[in-house]
Amino acid sequence: GYASFRWGNFPPGTAVKRGSSLFPRIDIKRWEEGKRERDLKKGRPVDPGEHEEEISIDEFKKVELRVARILSAAPVAGTDKLYKIEVDLGYEKRTIVSGIREHYSPEELVGKVIIVVCNLKPAKLRGIESKGMLLAAEGHDGGLALLTVDRDIPLGSRIH
Numbered sequence: 001g002y003a004s005f006r007w008g009n010f011p012p013g014t015a016v017k018r019g020s021s022l023f024p025r026i027d028i029k030r031w032e033e034g035k036r037e038r039d040l041k042k043g044r045p046v047d048p049g050e051h052e053e054e055i056s057i058d059e060f061k062k063v064e065l066r067v068a069r070i071l072s073a074a075p076v077a078g079t080d081k082l083y084k085i086e087v088d089l090g091y092e093k094r095t096i097v098s099g100i101r102e103h104y105s106p107e108e109l110v111g112k113v114i115i116v117v118c119n120l121k122p123a124k125l126r127g128i129e130s131k132g133m134l135l136a137a138e139g140h141d142g143g144l145a146l147l148t149v150d151r152d153i154p155l156g157s158r159i160h
Contacts, residue, residue: 096132
């Protein structure tokens with residue numbers, strides 16, 4: 001039995017099998033990747049960094065946020081980050097140029113119901129007139145997540 005397994009009971013030259021590690025080495029890269037995922041699952045808050053200047057409720061009310069559905073998304077020629085996105089606001093369709101190409105494929109975008117800033121002054125980006133802005137949140141890893149609604153809300157509905 002095990003009683004003979006005591007220190008010094010084996011004669012010199014006795015063959016021993018190599019056992020498995022009690023504490024295997026940790027691959028630092030894999031551990032750090034897993035830590036990021038665990039932090040995200042735990043809902044660890046992000047570092048807010050610098051805060052913007054406070055605005056009044058009247059200033060906030062000037063921002064026209066509405067519900068829209070993405071109809072199409074196409075890469076903008078000569079860029080790595082931009083998509084030309086067509087959205088349906090219910091009462092009209094608009095083109096928005098957005099720098100989310102590194103985060104979403106066109107197939108992932110089409111059909112998504114999102115939040116759009118509708119009353120930004122139009123801007124020309126790479127020769128395309130953009131009439132609005134998609135809203136997205138940035139996570140710990142720098143990835144973006146588009147803001148969406150959690151219920152079936154009519155397109156064009158105002159966000160308050």
